[in-house]
Amino acid sequence: MTETLTPTSAPSDTAPSTAPAAEPVYTIPQERRIVTAIPGPRSEELHQRRLAVVSAGVSSTLPVYIKKANGAILVDVDDNQFIDLGAGIGVTTIGHTDSTVVEAAAGQVKEFIHTLFTITPYEEYVRVAELLATHTPGSWPKKSVLINSGAEAVENGVKIARKFTGRRAVAVLDHAYHGRTNLTMAMNYKAAPYATGYGPLAGDVYHAPSSYPYHDGLSGGDAARRTISYLEKAVGASDLACLVVEPIQGEGGFMVPADGFLPALQEWCTVNGVVMIADEIQSGMARTGAYYASEHFGWTPDLVLTAKGIAGGLPLAAVTGRAEIMDASQPGGLGGTFGGNPVACAAAIAVFESIEQNDLLAQGARIERALVAGLSALKQKYDIIGDIRGRGAMIAIELVQPGTGDTTKEPYAAAVSSIAAYAAQHGVLLLTAGTYGNVLRFLPSLALSDALIADALSVIDDAIAELPAPERNAEKR
Numbered sequence: 001m002t003e004t005l006t007p008t009s010a011p012s013d014t015a016p017s018t019a020p021a022a023e024p025v026y027t028i029p030q031e032r033r034i035v036t037a038i039p040g041p042r043s044e045e046l047h048q049r050r051l052a053v054v055s056a057g058v059s060s061t062l063p064v065y066i067k068k069a070n071g072a073i074l075v076d077v078d079d080n081q082f083i084d085l086g087a088g089i090g091v092t093t094i095g096h097t098d099s100t101v102v103e104a105a106a107g108q109v110k111e112f113i114h115t116l117f118t119i120t121p122y123e124e125y126v127r128v129a130e131l132l133a134t135h136t137p138g139s140w141p142k143k144s145v146l147i148n149s150g151a152e153a154v155e156n157g158v159k160i161a162r163k164f165t166g167r168r169a170v171a172v173l174d175h176a177y178h179g180r181t182n183l184t185m186a187m188n189y190k191a192a193p194y195a196t197g198y199g200p201l202a203g204d205v206y207h208a209p210s211s212y213p214y215h216d217g218l219s220g221g222d223a224a225r226r227t228i229s230y231l232e233k234a235v236g237a238s239d240l241a242c243l244v245v246e247p248i249q250g251e252g253g254f255m256v257p258a259d260g261f262l263p264a265l266q267e268w269c270t271v272n273g274v275v276m277i278a279d280e281i282q283s284g285m286a287r288t289g290a291y292y293a294s295e296h297f298g299w300t301p302d303l304v305l306t307a308k309g310i311a312g313g314l315p316l317a318a319v320t321g322r323a324e325i326m327d328a329s330q331p332g333g334l335g336g337t338f339g340g341n342p343v344a345c346a347a348a349i350a351v352f353e354s355i356e357q358n359d360l361l362a363q364g365a366r367i368e369r370a371l372v373a374g375l376s377a378l379k380q381k382y383d384i385i386g387d388i389r390g391r392g393a394m395i396a397i398e399l400v401q402p403g404t405g406d407t408t409k410e411p412y413a414a415a416v417s418s419i420a421a422y423a424a425q426h427g428v429l430l431l432t433a434g435t436y437g438n439v440l441r442f443l444p445s446l447a448l449s450d451a452l453i454a455d456a457l458s459v460i461d462d463a464i465a466e467l468p469a470p471e472r473n474a475e476k477r
């Protein structure tokens, strides 16, 4: 099968959006192109090899094997090109193989690749900590520890908060996702697939009600009162070390909390000596049109967790926050062999530079405008789109069963899987999310052009039009 797709919309030089500061140069044409069945024959071949040697516990959303990527485009081993609306779950935030990151990492590889900062330190680690102190919310003195992954950042944030407070309990919110290590499995809302059969899980983790305006209809103040009331009864403030919160929940479905929710929780934490930690692993690093999504909500957390987007695709993560909290740990208590690897640090410095030099915060705002406008037009057309929410390049739609949008808002997960499958067949890589599996999330790189957004949305429009008629779905249930 050979099908060549061309973008349906012209480049939008007339669009009212912010043009990139410098016109980026791409090594791969920024367009989708499908030339084989999906997955193609070479991907099928690789997949057979993989099944023989890679654990079944490691799954893949779309088993097309990638050979190169640039900007917002992935190229697979069969030469199909996909518009990447997932960015490796929000990692290649400034675009695939961004030239500043590639040059910085390649340059560092030639100088030295590893010494271990806890043996013999180096400037790149210090520079990343300086940049984090500058760009994370809060104007107080801040310090950081660098590690390798998001889950490790969460683990360290909890360790640091426990050490500082001398308390034991950890609180999280409903619909949260924090990772796959032993402690973070216990912090996730969803047991399946992350924790099923992997117990015993870490104890002393409490799941408090969140703010989910589309479903709970609560004001930020009322939702915060409900959360605080739960924490006071189920834990007691005097035993609570930290409250860990994603300002916009990621895997849970991009829930944007009601206004006032996060500042009210922070105030309660401050009054009660609880460390409040922002898990900005998915929402941070310029993705939402601000360096950190907390800023949109007037929330200044005590500690901030950064990972995914920080180093352009290289593994790096950080806990950053109030110096007195970060310094409560004894020398040797924090660290790890690969934490703050110099190549990853060099890449991170390049990411921060690129955000500044190319005004990438404005690109987040541009993507939000284009996506929300396009998705709102689709919502007018299809009543299964119940909600559109998010900030910047972190936007989602929640799909509900036909006719339930104004009443019970029943999850329509089957539609989400069908749309994602249709999109993949037509060269658009689209991620799903949501506690009930009924959310399509748009988590592209900031390199995604308005033309690619329009093209991807036209594919999603076709995908929804292809869904079985509402009556048939009603019968199937």
Ligand SMILES: *Cc1c(COP(=O)(O)O)cnc(C)c1O
Pocket: 149, 150, 151, 152, 154, 177, 178, 179, 180, 246, 250, 251, 279, 280, 281, 282, 283, 307, 308
């Ligand atoms: C991805 C993610 C994590 C876990 O990060 P890993 O690098 O996969 O360990 C934690 N919290 C949030 C909000 C995430 O999106």
